[in-house]
Amino acid sequence: MLAQKLSPRSIRRWTLFAAAVAILASCESPIPDGFHLKSANERKATPDFSLKDSTGALIKLSDFKGKVVLLNFWATWCGPCKIEIPWFTEFQKTYKDRDFAVIGVSMDEDGWDTVKPYVEQHKMNYRVVVGNDQVSQLFGGVDSLPTTLIIDREGRIASMHIGLVAKNTYQKEIEKLLEIPKDAPKTGAVPAPGSEFAFVRPN
Amino acid sequence: MPKPEPVPAKAGGTVEVKLPVQLREGYHVNSNMPPDPYLIPLRLSWDSGPFTAFEVVYPKPILLKLGFFPTPVPVFSGTFELLTRFKVAASVPPGLVNLPGKLRYQACNDRMCLPPKTLDLTLPVSVSRQ
Numbered sequence: 001m002l003a004q005k006l007s008p009r010s011i012r013r014w015t016l017f018a019a020a021v022a023i024l025a026s027c028e029s030p031i032p033d034g035f036h037l038k039s040a041n042e043r044k045a046t047p048d049f050s051l052k053d054s055t056g057a058l059i060k061l062s063d064f065k066g067k068v069v070l071l072n073f074w075a076t077w078c079g080p081c082k083i084e085i086p087w088f089t090e091f092q093k094t095y096k097d098r099d100f101a102v103i104g105v106s107m108d109e110d111g112w113d114t115v116k117p118y119v120e121q122h123k124m125n126y127r128v129v130v131g132n133d134q135v136s137q138l139f140g141g142v143d144s145l146p147t148t149l150i151i152d153r154e155g156r157i158a159s160m161h162i163g164l165v166a167k168n169t170y171q172k173e174i175e176k177l178l179e180i181p182k183d184a185p186k187t188g189a190v191p192a193p194g195s196e197f198a199f200v201r202p203n
Numbered sequence: 204m205p206k207p208e209p210v211p212a213k214a215g216g217t218v219e220v221k222l223p224v225q226l227r228e229g230y231h232v233n234s235n236m237p238p239d240p241y242l243i244p245l246r247l248s249w250d251s252g253p254f255t256a257f258e259v260v261y262p263k264p265i266l267l268k269l270g271f272f273p274t275p276v277p278v279f280s281g282t283f284e285l286l287t288r289f290k291v292a293a294s295v296p297p298g299l300v301n302l303p304g305k306l307r308y309q310a311c312n313d314r315m316c317l318p319p320k321t322l323d324l325t326l327p328v329s330v331s332r333q
Contacts, residue, residue, distance in 0.1 A: 075286065079270075144316070
């Protein structure tokens, strides 16, 4: 190594005090935790997007209307996202026959070259697409990962979680939304007394 | 950020530069040698030219137990320094030279991660004769 060939006197040491590089997190969002589905009249329509999966098939979010959807923004470099993957794989397996779907939107800059082997390695059994800035902006700019939305059968955002939350939180929210039948009559935006939903369940 | 003072260097000699880095409390970045190939390492690089960065020395990382990896993960947090050793070409004329560099990093806290970023750096160097 060149440094070892140099005499100590020939090496001048300088500290670049003034050039301190401050790596500052540009976005610090409050971390929602616990079960907190919005009431039906508070829910906003989920922005629609179309992205291709690893096979080239187009996935259009609005095509999932009628299902409860867990939409997860993630990346291969995101440690907390990795914790959630087995949970989502389990949810997909457990609830798939009850009109439920998980969609993973990878925010990896390298695209499928990185994402495809990762999906295979982690045996992700749900649909995965590679996102982009345009899709991120539709959701207000997804900067922190994981960011996960639970979408109701009507295609509205029932909850949004920024950062890692407990598995149980997702599970309770999914199960609560799945309790509402696909063909339940709607009563508009007025929630039933004591209910957090804008639906009246058939007797 | 205040403009850094030029680093004095002699043509044909070597120079060491320490770059202090400060992270927001609660956040960490991966070390330069993360244990998982998907994790993005901290990487300081300098453009080639009259100065050759022949060594970048990273500090000793902290080992952090994180839920997504079976063994503690080496990370940097708080305030630390990155040291670069440059060889200055003998042919560099005296005067001020701005050396461009890049710092690539990806920060997380215990619950979330932020996208990878690349900071552009400029190191002003005041070159004098041998």
